Amino acid sequence: MTIATSSGTYTYAVTGSQNSVRELTVINDTSNFVMQYQTNAWFDEKFYVDDPASGEPRYYTYRNTDSSDDMNIDFYPKPDGVYSIRFSGGFRNADLSDDSVSIVVTSDPVLHLAVALASRERGETGGTSTQEYFAIANKYLSDAIAQDAGRHPEETIFYTP
Numbered sequence: 001m002t003i004a005t006s007s008g009t010y011t012y013a014v015t016g017s018q019n020s021v022r023e024l025t026v027i028n029d030t031s032n033f034v035m036q037y038q039t040n041a042w043f044d045e046k047f048y049v050d051d052p053a054s055g056e057p058r059y060y061t062y063r064n065t066d067s068s069d070d071m072n073i074d075f076y077p078k079p080d081g082v083y084s085i086r087f088s089g090g091f092r093n094a095d096l097s098d099d100s101v102s103i104v105v106t107s108d109p110v111l112h113l114a115v116a117l118a119s120r121e122r123g124e125t126g127g128t129s130t131q132e133y134f135a136i137a138n139k140y141l142s143d144a145i146a147q148d149a150g151r152h153p154e155e156t157i158f159y160t161p
Contacts, residue, residue, distance in 0.1 A: 002029070003084075003087070005057065005079035005081075006079065009078070010052070010079065012073050012085075014087065028057060029084040029086045035059060035085070036059050042059075043059075043063075056077070057075035057079050061074050109137060109144050
């Protein structure tokens, strides 16, 4: 996915993202370098406390969503011309609304939680208690979260306003 900037505009919609894209790399293709992520607080200081600079964009942050629920991205410095910004990443799973939607997460936690819920509903466990099935499902979920957090540690840091 690529965004073409224009002079003086620093907020851009990632069209079609539906607020579900997770970037892996953001590259300023025009100037050939990887852009750095900064927090919203850092951007607020640059745009609202300091006088915002203009130049080739080097930093980005996620701001909010637009009326189409597409993610908005801010760039700093404000672009002083046309730059091609490339996002390399993936999309989070869509809502499981019907049978045609498939999951894009590891299936083990989903499978084991389904078994636990079925054992609670039907009681046919073949000797394994429902609580044990829930413990197994929680272990698979915990492992999947830990593996994802290891790949994306920046998503485990939360700031209060």
